[in-house]
Amino acid sequence: MDKKFNEGAWAEPGTSVKNKTGSWRTFKPIVTDRCVGCGTCTKFCPEGAIKIVEKNGKKKAEINYDYCKGCLICLKECPFKAIEKEVEK
């Protein structure tokens, strides 16, 4: 945690990188093998926390859990129902 309290609550750019919002999650979205890497979820994710990566010549969505708040919009929007959820431990 940043212990510097700038009087008047002002901040330099980059606070949304510094403040990891993954701790807010109640539900954790999990990308399953059904994912074809179409990228729909990356466009809907309000945090920009999903990107498409290539693994063993196959495209797949990868969620950055440092910033994913667990809204589950990706799960709702996935055309292949390839994202499941579990309760965050």
Add this chain to the structure above:
Amino acid sequence: MKKVIEGSHAVAEAVRLCAPKVIAAYPITPQTHIVERLSKMVADGELDSEFLCVESEHSAMSACIGAQATGVRTYTATASQGLILMHEMLHVASGMRLPIVMNVANRSVSSPLSIWNDWLDAMAVRNSGWVQLFVESSQEALDTTIQAYKIAETIHLPVMVCIDGFYLSHTYEPVDIPDTVAGYLGDYKPKVVLDPKNPITQGMMAGPKAFQEFKEQQHRALLSAKDVIKNENSEFNKKFSRIYGDGLVETYNMESADYAIISMGSVCGTIKHILDEKKISDIGLIRIKTYRPFPNKEIIDLTKNLKALGVLEKDISFGIGGALWADVKTFVDKPVSNFIGGLGGRDIQIEDIVKIFETIRKEEENIHWVGSQLKK
């Protein structure tokens, strides 16, 4: 130069001398003449400011916040419903530590509708983190508005200068207008500014792990205003030869007093007049000029040898009593009677104050409504 002018125009002259770069205001009785005169000064080229005719007081304060955040001096004025409408933004201004200066021409708050004077408007926003100064005369209104910029810019908090609506705003009095404030008030030097070349965020979000510290900082800053106000009171005196008590409180006729009446604003002029005319020696006046931060130490020191006190105020904090009375009671352990009067523009007359003096001498503690027409 001495001129016989309205209190509103005295305030406008003070603002002209301090030359804010942005003035954003919406007219409301009894503040109207302040901003009307300022807009004329801008139109006539006497004041180099951007005058924004905004659509509401909420917008007036928002515009001042935005402008001040870019690093320029700003000004607005309001009253009554206007102050209540901008209440949300008052907290934003103080939280962002922006030294905005505003005059409030104190007026009652609906309902019932009243355009007349009392302090219900200023008291409703007393927890918004602003410095609140109450003045007695038009001259003090002018002088305090100039000091307000110095105070605000030293502690990085906004300052509200309260002048009693009509009793000061619309009354003509001789007022000494300084030729210049150069040598007293320098250029505004902000700590941080909004600048596209060096981007920062002001008034950002703070989570539960940080929010409280910002509020603690604000409280400390507001408490630090006491020394700054005292200092500016004497610095102003050095330059302009006018002084108002110690800046926090002013005492009158306290030399041999056993009792004191505590009040604020223009009614203190009436009290002084009665103390003089009736040659009263056992009662003195403690006029609170700085309401926030509250001069608790000064009140304790000034009242420690007294038998009883009375607090006369033009407001009611429903469900407890007068707001000022409750504040005084927090620090004084002796009988303090509360006199609530002058609401909605009812004159507090000489006979009323004479009766208040008699009640204070009884050394009881009660809440009295001055001149109440209701059955007990």
